[in-house]
Amino acid sequence: MLARCSMGFGGMALSGLLSPSMLLAEPSMRGVLERSGSAVIPPNAGKAKSVIFLFMPGGVSHVESFDPKPVLTRDHGKPCPIDVVSLTGSGKGSTCMKSFWEFRRYxxxxxxxxxxxxxxxxxxxxxxxxxxxxxxxxxxxxxxxAMHTGMPIAGHPSMGAWFSYGLGSCNANLPSFVVVNGGNMPAGGAVNYASGFLPASHQATMLEIQTDSLVENLQPRDSSALQRTKLELLRRHDEERLRASGGDSLLEASIRSMELASAMQLSVPEVADLKGETPATHRLYGTDSTYKLKAIYARQCLVARRLVERGVRFVEVGFPVTDWSAPGNANPTWDQHGDILKYHPLNAFIVDQAIAGLLKDLKARGLLEDTLVVWAGEFGRTPFQQGTGGVTEKSGRDHHPQGFSIWMAGGGVKGGTVYGATDEYGCYAVDKKTDVHDLHATMLHLTGVHHKELTFRHGGRDYRLTDVHGNVLQEILA
Amino acid sequence: MKFFPLVLTLVCLPKVWIPAAKAVAAEPAVPFSEVYPVLQKHCVKCHGPEKVKGKLRLDTPEGLEAGGVSGAVLVAGVPEKSLLYQRIILPEDDEEVMPPSGKKLSEPEQNTLRKWIAAGASREGWNAAQAGEGIQVAPEIRDALLKLRAAGAYAGPRHQGASTYCVDFRLRRLPIPAEVWAALEPLAEGLEELDLSGQTLPEDAASLLGRMPRLRRLSLRASPSVAEILRVPHPIPALEFLNVFGSPRLPGEPESAFAARLAEWLRTLPALRGLHVGGGVFSGETLKELQAAFPKIDMVGDPVLEAPPDVTDPQKEHPPARVH
Known part of the structure; x- marks a missing residue:
């Protein structure tokens, strides 16, 4: 059934897309997939209609954010008794380092x-x-x-592409998978947002919104009638080529992107134009912050809300370029091997208010119940300091994939929940150990898709986002 | 336009169609559930509830049976003699090709119809196919759902096998005309969720809302019609969640008067337990009073930014690092 989604999108005429009725009365949420000719998902099978993925590139220190460890405070400066291998050495004997930030109950x-x-x-x-x-x-x-695709190697479809493939689009004028980018790139680059072996039309569309000025010349120079004629001619050629070539996902995607791009001439300026938002909303997200990076991230989050409001299925929010992390830089944003005291709070300062603003705004609008928000980095950071010697202001922490914290909110998730635990030092996940497949299975479950049923035949077998793994985390479901 | 056989296409196309490539000799029967979406996609716009061109309806089993002015459209077992198949395989520039404008049926879609007719054109499973979830739906319900879908709403059963419905208009951008609103009539009895976010409703919309005994969830987020609905509020006995976020008041209406009218409506909603009333509808003070008057209702007002005062000043350039 789902396999059918991939076909036939070349079939929708551009003239149809550009007609006023199309622009004004878009195909509906969870409706029949116009271009695919198939109603795939029964209505309201899942609570979440859209997903917002807040990716924290580089790895946030879990013992300094969501996983308090009093034992680290007690043993601060003493050798760590647990043997856990980090990138640069062993945990055993490394110096325990307490959280630089206090924890509060909320x-x-x-x-x-x-x-x-x-x-x-x-x-x-x-x-x-x-x-x-x-x-x-x-x-x-x-x-x-792994966090994005379920596989630790490049080339597999991003989860956004899987959601787009599985749930379909519900707004013909916007892509179903959008990355709202602040200018930076996660480790591994844009492949994280790719469609892999899924039809190429499911790859992400990137919106770059570092500044608040809109692209001014997005409207065609031609009259809309002339543009339609031109695009229609182009489509006919493309389609003939498509037929002759026996179907080519890249060509289909190219036709689709041509159609979508023409629709986006109108839809994107509308989405990205934040002038219509009230001053209270701007203050809530922090778009008015004098700290530029924070203002950029706030705009990203606000645009993310506007996108899900308009039916976009999967929105990933990227990170702005910072002095301490830029594209091509070996250290992603949160990667504080040293100077954690200096840069972790800056990173947090950039995202904290905007993310809280997003959650509160979604909640006030009644949208949080059908929008799943996921906050995660690719790993945590070691509970001990990196390198030898005593803890100083310059200390940092190494990569730590053996047990760290992420969170989900909205979209059918039970709020105020803590799931699983690391050991008393924060080294290993010891209770309800969870992996990316469990995360992905849970995310799919919340949108009404069984992760074992969402498959795509590639390389001689049916692939899933969760490969051959994945258990839904039942205890965090509302 | 010349036709290219699409056999090659099948290589990258979904597994549903793969038997078509392999099994030309065996021709397995195609269930009606596969035919239905093809008819819906290409035919029903002109041969359906809205238009009945050539006096032919392809949205009902009776219509398929009866044919139109050109006679029967189906000769069971013989696709080549069935108008329904003949007309869709004509070249695109042929005067008689169906659909006459817009996109032709794809090769796999044509094959679906051909194989279905060849195997006897059984209409078994019509209701299941049209509901998409294997449930029985009365014809007037089906017509209403399709009409709402055509108007840009999601409209369908609440979930698999449900006898209640949800209708979601949130992506529509034009005012809802009276005739589209009227399509909700046949559903009113079983409507469980209704999303009218941003919608301008026809004048007498409120009275229909009062005839929805099972309506549990109603969103009127940013709908200009909330003030209008409050003129003559109708009781909705089962309503649990109501969203009036960002709803504008009547021109010139003071906040207190609007609050009083909303309160009057709330009194007629005995099951209500959640109310979204943010988006500048009320000041914090008014909301507090309203909440005090209705302690059982969980009211969500405008979001407030709060942080421990000594931790971060949102307006400061850099956050203080706290070492202890």
């Missing part, structure tokens, strides 16, 4: 969040924190791939 649930994220803390009753996450790979690239 909300009715009393969920603990550190002072790195004071705003997110106030959303504690909406969060389900998974403290036993693992990716098993201590390097940025493979671990980032």
């Amino acid at each position: 909300g009715k649930s009393g969920l603990e969040v550190s002072d790195l994220f004071p705003h997110i803390g106030h959303c504690a009753d909406d969060l389900a924190v998974i403290r036993s996450m693992t990716t098993g790979i201590p390097a940025h690239g493979p671990s980032t791939y």
Whole structure:
């Protein structure tokens, strides 16, 4: 059934897309997939209609954010008794390092969040924190791939592409998988957003919104009638070529992107134009911040909300370029091998208010119940300091994929929940160990898709986002 | 236009169609559930509830049986003699090709119809196919759902096998005309969720809302019609969640008057337990009073930004690092 989604999108005439009725009355949420000719998902089978993925590139220190470890405070400066292999050495004998930030209990649930994220803390009753996450790979690239695609190697479809493939589009004028980018790239590059072996039309469309000025010349120079004629001619040629070639996912995607691009001439400026938002909303997200990076990230989050409001299935929010991390830089944003005291709070400062604002805004609008928000990096950071010697202001932490924290909110997730645990030092996930496949299975479940049924035949077998693994985390479901 | 056989296409196309490539000799029967979406996609717009061109309806089993002005469209077992098949395989520039404008049926879609007719054109499973989930739906319900879908709403059963419905208009951008609104009538009895976010409703919309005994969830987020609905509020006995986020008041209406009218409506909603009333509808003070008057209802107002005062000043350039 799902396999049918991939076909026939070349079939929708551009003239149809450009007609006023199309632009004004878009195909509906969870409706029949116009271009695929098949109603795939029964209505409301899942609670979440859209997903917002807040990726924290580089790895946030879990023992300094969502996983308090009093034992680390007690043993601060002493050798770590647990043998856990980090990228640069062994944990055993390394110096334990307590959290630089205090933890507080928030909300009715009393969920603990550190002072790195004071705003997110106030959303504690909406969060389900998974403290036993693992990716098993201590390097940025493979671990980032695993988080995005389920596989630690490049080339597999991003989960956004899987959601687009499985749930279909519900707004013909916008892509179903969008990356709202602040200019930076996660480790491994844009392959993280690719469609892999899925039809190429499911790859992400990137929106770059570092500035608040819109592209001005997005409207065609031709009259719309002339543009339609031109595009129609182009489509006919493409389609004939498509037939002659016996079907080519890349060509189909190219036709599709041509159609979509023409629709986006109108839809994207509307989505990205934040002038219509009230001053209160701007203050809530922090788009008015004098700290430029924070203002950029706030705009990204606000645009993410506007996208899901308009029926986009999967939105990933990227990171702005910082002095300490830029594209091509070996150290992604949160990768504080040293100077964690300096850069972790800056990173947190950039995202904290905007993320809390996003959660609160979605909630106030009644959208949080059908929007799943996922916050995760590719791993955590070691509970001990990197290198030898005593803890100083310059200390940092190494990569730590053996047990770290992520959280989910909204979309059918039980708020105020803590799932799983690491050992008393925060080294290994010891209770309800969770991996990326479990995360992906749960995300799919919440959108009404069984992860074992969402398959695509490639290389001689049916592939899934969860490969041959994955268990839905039942305890965090509302 | 010349036709290229699409056999090669099948290589990368979904597994559903693969038997078509392999099994030309065996021709396995195609269930009606596969035929239905093809008819819906290509035919029903002109041969359906809205238009009945050539006096032919392809949206009902009776219509398929009866044919139109050109006679029967089906000769069971013989696709080549069936108008339904003959007309769709004509070249694109042929005067008689169906559909006459727009996109032709793809080769796999043509094959679906051909094989279905060849195997006897059984209409078994019509209701299941049209509901998409294997449930029985009365014809007037089906017509209503399709009409709402055509108007840009999602409209369908609440979930698999359900006898209740949800209708979601949130992506529509034009005011809902009276005739589209009227399509909700046959569903009113079983409507469980209704999303009218941003919608301008026809004038007497409120009275229909009052005839929805099973309506559990109603979103009027940013709908200009909320003020209008509040003129004559109708009781909705089962309503549990109501969203009036960002709803504008009547021109010139003071906040207190709007609050009083909303309160009057809330009194007629005995099952209500959640109310979204943010988006600048009320000041914090008014909302507090309203919440006090209705302690059982969980009211979500405008989001407030809060942080421990000594931790982060949102307006500061850099956050303080706290070492202890």
